[in-house]
Amino acid sequence: MSGLKLFHTMKGGVAEVVPRLADVEADVQGLVEAHMETLLGVRFLASEYGTGPVHRGRIDSLGLDENGSPVIVEYKRGVDSGVINQGLFYLSWLMDHRAEFEYLVRDRLGATAASQVLWSGPRVICIAGDFTRYDVHAVREHRRSIDLVRYRLFGSDLLGLEILASASGGMQVARRARRQAVARASSEAQGASMVELANAVDEALLGLGDGVNRVERKQYWAYQRLRNFACVCPPQRSKLLVYLKVDPTHVHLVPGFTRDVSGLGHHGSGDLEVQLRTPRDVERAQHLFCASYAAA
Structure with a gap:
């Protein structure tokens, strides 16, 4: 202030x-x-x-x-x-x-x-x-x-x-260790494409500003400042789910990319679900990552 x-x-x-x-x-x-x-x-x-x-x-x-x-x-x-x-x-x-x-x-x-x-x-x-x-x-x-x-x-x-x-x-580890952890978790479940996608999401969320901490739970990884602003679930067969603290009513929802999950049960916290399938989707979601980070 x-x-x-x-x-x-x-x-x-x-x-x-x-x-x-x-x-x-x-x-x-x-x-x-x-x-x-x-x-x-x-x-x-x-x-x-x-x-x-x-x-x-x-x-x-x-x-x-x-x-x-x-x-x-x-x-x-x-x-x-x-x-x-x-x-x-x-x-x-x-x-x-x-x-x-x-x-x-x-x-x-x-x-x-x-x-x-x-x-x-x-x-x-x-x-x-x-x-x-x-x-x-x-x-x-x-x-x-x-x-x-x-x-x-x-x-x-x-x-x-x-x-x-x-x-x-x-909870603080070097970025290289973070990337290796993401790669191990992703490669065990999926393949090279999911490794790249998970790494891209990890880098994007950690790079939003100083003081971003990552908390690892079995069901999800939370990225937080004072509060959570993003929760990333383990990769599914063809996509990665990210939950953000963004009001879904203020977002133009795109089927297959963004979804309102307020009132629906899911791991982590956040009412906006973002479905990522390619590195290009990470770029598309960047403005949503930033909005959630700013609100945290």
């Missing part, structure tokens, strides 16, 4: 809506927790969760993201250099108390969600008024999955969130 200016348009001209910080940290926490799935793509589990007499702390928010990864959210009203270390401290506790977290998930979201918790990619999301350049550098060098999100309030009813830095931690 550092360079963003917001104006209220009126018949007589325009008036700037001046950004501000919350009066207290709890105001930010309450707002995010009430709309966590919409804002962060995370299902809310608990607020001010106690870590017991040994750690003697309280996790601001606990949640579960779209791919089943545990999420810790920590808030600061302004700038606080300790927010990252605080989140990592609680993340260490969480990894030592997996059964307790899964019990919480079972209690709030059901047994199916609890059985599908993805412990390979736990996340920390830090939401604050701002971060220092040292915070941003630390996140990019760290081996854990951390997102730094700057907030601003505009007027009485507008909230802005800006991703300053995002690191995929243990």
Whole structure:
């Protein structure tokens, strides 16, 4: 939000809506927790969760993201250099108390969600008024999955969130390793054409911008910033299915290429299904990839 200016348009001209910080940290926490799935793509589990007499702390928010990864959210009203270390401290506790977290998930979201918790990619999301350049550098060098999100309030009813830095931690691998993984998965199921197609999709999605992380589940691969923006299913005999966070009602649907799957069950998340059969289809879908990425 550092360079963003917001104006209220009126018949007589325009008036700037001046950004501000919350009066207290709890105001930010309450707002995010009430709309966590919409804002962060995370299902809310608990607020001010106690870590017991040994750690003697309280996790601001606990949640579960779209791919089943545990999420810790920590808030600061302004700038606080300790927010990252605080989140990592609680993340260490969480990894030592997996059964307790899964019990919480079972209690709030059901047994199916609890059985599908993805412990390979736990996340920390830090939401604050701002971060220092040292915070941003630390996140990019760290081996854990951390997102730094700057907030601003505009007027009485507008909230802005800006991703300053995002690191995929243990899920991060070199691009060559990513391509090799795609090739192995595709070649086992299909042939050379599917290998090329899967590689082209992987490169296109990873190349949309900095901070794109890939989360691998058995049923799909999710590409995310703060939230998922694309989910790619394993290749079928002659096509690759990609699900995007694009409103199908705003897209000219082409039979055999794009399909509205809102309300239909499928792996991953997203209401627009894109069917890819050739590298040319990847080029045709590029504007849809970009739209979904921008909305994430």
